[in-house]
Amino acid sequence: MTRVLKYVFYDILRTRFILFYTAFLLVCTFALFQFDSDYGKIVLSLMNIVLMVVPLIAVVFTTIHLYNSYEFMELMLAQPIHRNIVFLSEYMGVALSLCMAYLIGIGLPFLLFGGIAYSATLLSTGIFLTLVFVSLAFLSAVLTRDKAKAIGIALLFWFYFSLIYDGLLLWVVYSFSDYPLEKVTLALIAFNPIDLARIILLLQLDISALMGYTGAFYKDFFGSHVGLLFSAGILTIWVIAPIALATRIFARKDL
Amino acid sequence: MISVKNIEKKFGKLIALDQVSLEMEAGKSYALIGPNGSGKTTLIKSLLGLVVPSAGEILIDGKTILNDWKYREKIGYMPQIGRYPENMRIGQLFDMMKNIRQEVTKTDEELLEAFKLYKIFDKRMHALSGGTRQKVSACLAFLFHAPILILDEPTAGLDPVAVEILKEKVLHEKRMGKLLIITSHILSDLEELSTEMVYLYEGRLQYHNSIAMLKEETNESRLNKAVATLIKQKELLASVTE
Known part of the structure; x- marks a missing residue:
């Protein structure tokens, strides 16, 4: 596994995209530290x-x-290596x-300017989100052979979770505003x-008071150990379920 | 060594392989022929586990290859179109393959020498011509002393000198008692390299016998004539039965 993983890393580093991404996050975080010295506002x-x-x-x-490493995967699969190992090496x-x-892009400035304790939640939720969306993208990539389609499906996941879903949720809350909805929205x-991720972060920032009664309810729930375990558990399911499904599909896929 | 039992492969509505059964033994060289789209490459890919058959099973050394991966160390594969990580250099590619298969300590680099690939080790894969790419594929297939060699159109795109070098190597391996499976449309090449003939047509196994027997049956002394006669006979038979 480590042997295959080594070449995956090697390939990723050569495209330099990761370096640009790190630099982008570093610049953003550094810039925010220049504007403000309140850690809470920076995190927000x-x-x-x-x-x-x-x-x-x-x-x-x-x-x-x-899709760019399709050739590499094809080459590896003709070798005595288990399919799952090739696939999971790519994932890892x-x-x-x-x-x-x-971690470097966001964490390093906090480490330098202090306030690493404030950034702990930000760092962990960011890592969780990265893992979740990498999993979803892997799933969309095994669902179709067409690169454009796969990117389309992956973008649809992003679009859905960051915009459409919120719209639907607001609609539900608005339509049923006469009923107590705290538990329903929580679910x-x-x-x-x-x-x-957004709620976990907001509750860390002590601005939950702005969210009224629901905010207080969430604060009560997510502030507790049970709530923390619950959200970590749900996010872990979001990481594991798509990649497990993708691995299953990939194991029987024709190349 | 390899036994294929009633395998079937469908891609949607298209039937690529239809109830193909085949026994292949070590020390023999099999020519796999058939028109384009007759299922040759699908059969080869099923042997490698790159394509999973819809039905039937494949046994190598008595063990089923379904969900197995270890058996692939016995196979050296030269694909029809070699696809490699594009921005890797040739040298890096070979280093990588050796690194991935560290358990093979002594590699067979005869072909690398013969094709003089050492001289262009720092060329990147995307800058290679089709022929050079074929040479790289050939070298990789022979690199790990695999007892089964599968060559999918090995001579296509190679220059005459390279073809001779490759044929020499194939014959050498055949004398060492390896099992060879070769597909090609150049029957004169196959005549030199193979002893057995497997003819696929529309996913069905139409003929499987030794080349000597085929020549005898068709009363032809050259393989391409013999195959042409065989195809005509089959067509005639088909038109009669219809």
């Missing part, structure tokens, strides 16, 4: 970048990388390099990793 500003940009970069980079290679880029949020 970064949150908006993280929730939009990180999933987008993850899906686009993953699908493009996978992409996921680890994106996570490293994120609905679990179906969207981006929303889940």
